[in-house]
Amino acid sequence: MTTPYWVAGRTSTGTDVVEVRSPFDGGLAGRTTTATAEDVEAAVSAAAGARAACAALPAHVRAAALDSVSRRLAERTEEVAALITAESGKPLKWARLEVARAVSTFRWGAEEARRWSGSLQRLDTDPAATGRMALVRRVPRGPVLGIAPFNFPLNLVAHKVAPAIAAGAPIVVKPAPATPLTALLLGELLAETELPAGSWSVLPVPNEVAADLVRDPRLPVVSFTGSVPVGWSIREAAPRKHVTLELGGNAAAVVGPDQGDEESLAWAASRIATFAMYQAGQSCISVQRVFAHRDVAAALTDRVVEAVEKLTTGAPTDPATDVGPLIDEPAARRVETWVDEAVAAGARVLTGGVRDGATYPPTVLTDVPADAKVSCEEVFGPVVVLDAVDSLDEAFDRVNASRFGLQTGVFTRDLQVAFRAAQVLEVGGVVIGDVPSFRADQMPYGGVKDSGTGREGVRAAMEDLTEERVLVLTGIAV
Template identity: 60%
Template sequence: MSLRQRPVSPIWVGGRPQHGEDEFLVTHPWNDAPVGATSWATQGQVETAIRAAHSIAPEFAATSAYDRAAALEYMRRRIEEEAETLAELISAESGKPILWSRIEVARAASTFRWAAEEVRRMSGEVQRLDTDASGLGRLAYTRRFPRGPVLGITPFNFPLNLVAHKVAPALAAGCPIVVKPAPSTPLAALQLASFFSETKLPHEAFSVLPASVELTKRMVADARLPLVSFTGSVPVGHEIQHAVPDKHVTLELGGNAAALVCADYSQLDWAVERIATFGNYQAGQSCISVQRVFVESPIFEEVKKKLVTAVKALRTGDPFDPTTQVGPLIDVRSAHRVHEWVQEAIAAGAECLIGGDEPAGAELAPTVLTHVPRETRVVGDEVFGPVLILEEVANLTEGLAAVNDSKFGLQAGVFTDNIATAMRAHRDLEVGGVIVGDVPSFRADQMPYGGMKNSGVGREGVRSAIEDYTSERVLVMPDVF
């Protein structure tokens, strides 16, 4: 694909396309070529968007399930119609290989499909109260009602689908939403807003505002946005949480996901292929990328040999080459940070099995380390780069303890053929999700998704997010029975 500068994309303020005062370029991480441009929202445009969301909230909450579902289905259809264009846009602004960008687009379409289906199921719950003498003749009907407008703050690594995971549940719940996308990858979110403008829902209910840090803080603090849904780094997430303790805040803050390969597992080639691929598939820039790998002693040497071979075979290079599996990091600074962490670990005594090279621009060779001291950052923090830490454990008990030895707890993968081991992992692992027979990177967009410890609070996944964006209200009726 020949990267050419696109027209300046408008921002969306209260459902209307506008331009801010200061334009900025969006560049391709692979070669720093311009791939588009948009503008920073002004303080006045931020105020207009918030006021529009606040003002339209009662009307939007009263829209019918039919209208919301129809709009969500329309957006799904538009995503599918523009699938290849969107995939190219994602690869252009994020550097994600086109292979993975196409998958992201398909997932975003599914996210809107699930939201449309959930709207149709939001019928509430009926409970008879004459199960106790004090409730004779009474019936309780419980429904969920929207909490109000949402501020959705999204990261760069999934420029379309993580925006979809804020927007689709909000629209399904009847909540207006203001999205603040990552400044390095705003274009897919802006395109999504244009699709919404074609629906019959009140256009004031959706804004997309590339905004400065200062204006973002003002949006977080604004009482007219009572919900904040943030996906990003731990320090920023905690800053938001502490800044607005009276708001309903959901945080997805990432982790250093682990995979445990048990000696009873019979499909080692599958395990190794999945670990190699999903430790590196977005240059490691996914909060559930495999980072730590623990292998039981009887199979450790075999897995180590296979893993190095599998990582070596990964195709790196131009994101628009359909055979590329590992592209660049989001920028040169990130590549140098990850390389610094790797060199720190090697200096502390780690053995580098493959990789460890100096970055070439924003590209960093996939790296596997072993015998890594616990206190190094590549073990204790979120690398967010193409680095795997491979370590030997004596048995299942030691392996589960090693997985839990982390300040994060998003998801973990356990490769085992033993149902009892799977159930024990589910019981003992301090994570939001345990994936059996696969890597922690597996995510179905309809399932609950979120973490424990420093990995955040609340759950995404369409139904779970709708529950976060709504609150229960009970109606008690007399003389029913």
């Protein structure tokens, strides 16, 4: 069976068949087709044509549609999770969690649609404006081009779609070429709603077509999640558009000197091991660098290695599997090359380090030079680098000595350290008592420096997709 794509809420099929295969064993996950040039034009034209209708859509209609998608995703959890696993190689346990997160993301979208009201501002604080009041509302900037990555083929599409619908903006979704099937299944659920024609499309297209969409003036907003070079090239190609970029990083965890008791060490080691390796490290907030105070570094290292070696690798369809393959063999070869380069420069492999096809084992490194790619670039693989530091100031300096700045985790019980970390760390978010990989889908999420610009999280994204419009009322008895 060939899965159709979605053009302005209706199914369509092209002639160029795309086979989507599992990165683990090459098994066929499904088929779809590349959207034709005619269908791409129809989708963009429909989005532009639906701009006014979507903006005027009553809040209860937007909320009902998002509630429906949330409910239907929950009902089809096992089917959707199995599809995520089949096309991305994500272990089933993590695929189920992704579905649960998307269920929540659409639910929060419904809640925010109901709360999206604007504010009143009295203007008579100045004598010249006596008798005047301002109604400040946010209105959609226009149709959105949402470009999603492969590592969360459902929830990162949800983070494009839910805020757009909640804010009243039409959206054209371009899923990742490696993982289009989950986004197309989401289209089935959107089609069950009462959203107006043209309010959404899901188009599997190659990247060169996406470049044309980026330049299309009928899509004045671009929301992109993906690689750094592509993200900034989008910004450069569309300087007059509103562009939001979530571009990843090399997230760090700092372990303070107050974490030397057994309970604290066990917690930190377990969390670092799990979230350095989950999804084969293919998360932009995967733990990549660890800076542990020298008082606890040796004990922490032993426990991290022990915890990593307990992780189960294997077939992603096995519910017991913790770590599956990377998205393809070239990705695994790149990780292998970076680790080998670090070892040649003096790094030591404490566990892992031997590739098998598209699978790279959970790997722990130490004594890694600061300029090695596995330390200063985004490895996007199951590799973590452990370093000892003499002070928290040194740790924070090491965190900041990066061109990225997405999130940082700080393991400490010291409130002063927590507030200092939030003040000095050059990142979009600081997580105290846990890894940088923690993300609540309703909170503002995004980075600084090469980690991008703008924020995800439903309400934060709605603000990015909209702009303020002021209505001044005159002759009002305030």
